[in-house]
Amino acid sequence: MPRSAVSDSQRMSFxxxxxxxxxxxxxxxxxxxxxxxxFVLRTVLDASREIIERNDRIILSERD
Structure with a gap:
């Protein structure tokens, strides 16, 4: 189950x-x-947006 969006700035550490x-x-x-x-934030955001876009995109066949 996806987590809800974060409403304020928070620190991430790993x-x-x-x-x-x-x-x-x-x-x-x-x-x-x-x-x-x-660098890490920019790279992760770019990759995240690409993954979300790929997931949200519907690809129709010619028959559709």
Whole structure:
């Protein structure tokens, strides 16, 4: 069951492996992002919107 939308700003925290963090930090630098939070938020939001759009899209066959 989906959770309801968050109505205010909240902190999210999670643990990641050092090697994974190093990859994210490197990508942050290569992307020229303002910081890791900006990079992660932008990347996750882009991926989330794409997943939602793909899920909400109805593809009709020629017969339909």
């Amino acid at each position: 643990r990641i492996k050092p090697a994974d963090k190093a990859v994210i930090l490197r990508a942050t630098q290569l992307a020229g992002a303002a910081g890791i939070t900006d």
